[in-house]
Amino acid sequence: QKEVEQNSGPLSVPEGAIASLNCTYSDRGSQSFFWYRQYSGKSPELIMSIYSNGDKEDGRFTAQLNKASQYVSLLIRDSQPSDSATYLCAVRYSGNTPLVFGKGTRLSVIA
Amino acid sequence: DAGVIQSPRHEVTEMGQEVTLRCKPISGHNSLFWYRQTMMRGLELLIYFNNNVPIDDSGMPEDRFSAKMPNASFSTLKIQPSEPRDSAVYFCASTRDGNQPQHFGDGTRLSIL
Numbered sequence: 001q002k003e004v005e006q007n008s009g010p011l012s013v014p015e016g017a018i019a020s021l022n023c024t025y026s027d028r029g030s031q032s033f034f035w036y037r038q039y040s041g042k043s044p045e046l047i048m049s050i051y052s053n054g055d056k057e058d059g060r061f062t063a064q065l066n067k068a069s070q071y072v073s074l075l076i077r078d079s080q081p082s083d084s085a086t087y088l089c090a091v092r093y094s095g096n097t098p099l100v101f102g103k104g105t106r107l108s109v110i111a
Numbered sequence: 112d113a114g115v116i117q118s119p120r121h122e123v124t125e126m127g128q129e130v131t132l133r134c135k136p137i138s139g140h141n142s143l144f145w146y147r148q149t150m151m152r153g154l155e156l157l158i159y160f161n162n163n164v165p166i167d168d169s170g171m172p173e174d175r176f177s178a179k180m181p182n183a184s185f186s187t188l189k190i191q192p193s194e195p196r197d198s199a200v201y202f203c204a205s206t207r208d209g210n211q212p213q214h215f216g217d218g219t220r221l222s223i224l
Contacts, residue, residue, distance in 0.1 A: 031210055032210040034212050034213075042217075043202060043215040043216060043217050043218050044154075044202075044215050045215075046212045046213075046214065049212050051210060088154070090212075090213075092210060095209075096142055096161060096206075096208055096209065098144050098156050098159050098167075098213075099212075099213055100156075101153065101154045102153075103153035103154075104153065
């Protein structure tokens with residue numbers, strides 16, 4: 001059973017702080033990793049993808065991947081109230097197979 | 112570019128009725144996925160297609176659920192007969208080959224009374 005685990009939260013951070021969201025996955029052979037943001041009542045929206053160990057930065061977002069520890073994280077710098085949403089970690093294990101999603105972490109940024 | 116298009120956006124119907132959800136994937140995408148999302152269970156994969164062929168339908172909860180993809184630009188998910196426990200948001204997503212991410216439609220919010 002391939003699993004993706006996330007802390008459900010809520011994670012509360014003050015405006016301007018760094019929000020750190022974490023995800024672990026069960027299959028060591030996993031190939032690609034994604035973070036989606038989902039606002040209440042909306043569909044998941046891709047915000048980051050990462051395929052190799054290390055950090056990948058895009059604006060205020062940084063994805064970090066450690067395949068040895070089977071760990072993916074998302075850092076949001078200078079958090080804004082508009083970042084308040086549920087963040088879904090997704091993992092593809094091989095080829096053209098579907099993504100496996102975690103249940104998401106709810107982030108609340110307090111003004 | 113148009114994204115994944117789902118219809119209807121909302122559906123309210125009575126128990127026992129047939130429900131048909133529709134999806135148009137992004138042009139050029141050859142994999143299509145149907146998901147169901149609830150508070151309790153999160154996003155659950157129901158079925159997916161590669162090049163219009165169903166690959167894995169092990170997530171379809173019961174025989175009341177069926178899905179088709181008659182061509183590269185259209186798919187349906189049908190529930191017959193519907194039950195109150197089928198109430199959820201149903202998402203369709205599509206992707207190209209390889210390690211590309213999935214792109215989601217806006218979803219259909221289904222309520223079975």
